[in-house]
Amino acid sequence: MTSNLVLVVSMLGMAGAFIAGLAGIGGAVIMIPLLYYVPPILGLEKLSLQAVAGVTIVQVLVAAGTAAWVHKSHNLFNRSLVVWMGTSIAIGSFAGGLGAKYVSEEVLQFVFAALALLAAVVMFIPRKEAGENQEVMINRPLSVTCAAIIGVLSGLIGAGGAFLLVPIMLYLLKIPLRITIGSSLGIVFFSALSGFIGKALTGQIPWDLAFAIIIGALPGAYLGGKVSKIVPVKILKVLLALLISTSAVKMWLNLIY
Secondary structure (H helix, E strand, O other): OOHHHHHHHHHHHHHHHHHHHHHOOOOHHHHHHHHHHHHHHOOOOOOOHHHHHHHHHHHHHHHHHHHHHHHHHOOOOOHHHHHHHHHHHHHHHHHHHHHHHHOOHHHHHHHHHHHHHHHHHHHOOOOOOOOOOOOOOOOHHHHHHHHHHHHHHHHHHOOOOHHHHHHHHHHOOOOOHHHHHHHHHHHHHHHHHHHHHHHHHOOOOOHHHHHHHHHHHHHHHHHHHHHHOOOOHHHHHHHHHHHHHHHHHHHHHHHHO
């Protein structure tokens, strides 16, 4: 493992965490393609998707936790939603994290690409935005069920699941966008923590790169969370849709060619 690769991973972690804090996603939807494609482009060692997933779950854990704390300080965070969905997604993610070791890299790529494509399509559906201070009504059975399913799937690919959580919270659970951003980060933290434990226990995390990405993710997530508060809602929604769409297209192109 070269020092140049460690430096690149740290810088990518900072960029990914900034976007995570800004848009309310854990970062896997952008970190997986970045870690998988950028090092080879720069002439560095290519990481296997399983190694990328191991590093990514660490980035998601740090970025989501840091950014959720920032959003909570701005009162853009629903504690009940986070507790119910966070617990459910953590259980599912733990199961997925343990099972990922026995799934082929090709299957992992297909699962990620399919889920990202579905999330991208949903994000472009027009939606009337509710007020930030509107009381949030939670459908607990539906919330818990959705979170559990997302947890298993996201655990398999080393993601926190926010690229699926955000569309579901917006369009199915009818949560206001800014509350969705802050709360999804808290939920993703639960998911990432569970997935991290599962991958750590089964030796799927390259620790030198994991520590490198933590160094970059901490300041990136903090800054992204601060900036998110002042960015208009419409811009945040477009940013989310574009991020998820770009990642989906890239992964599908890789599968086809």
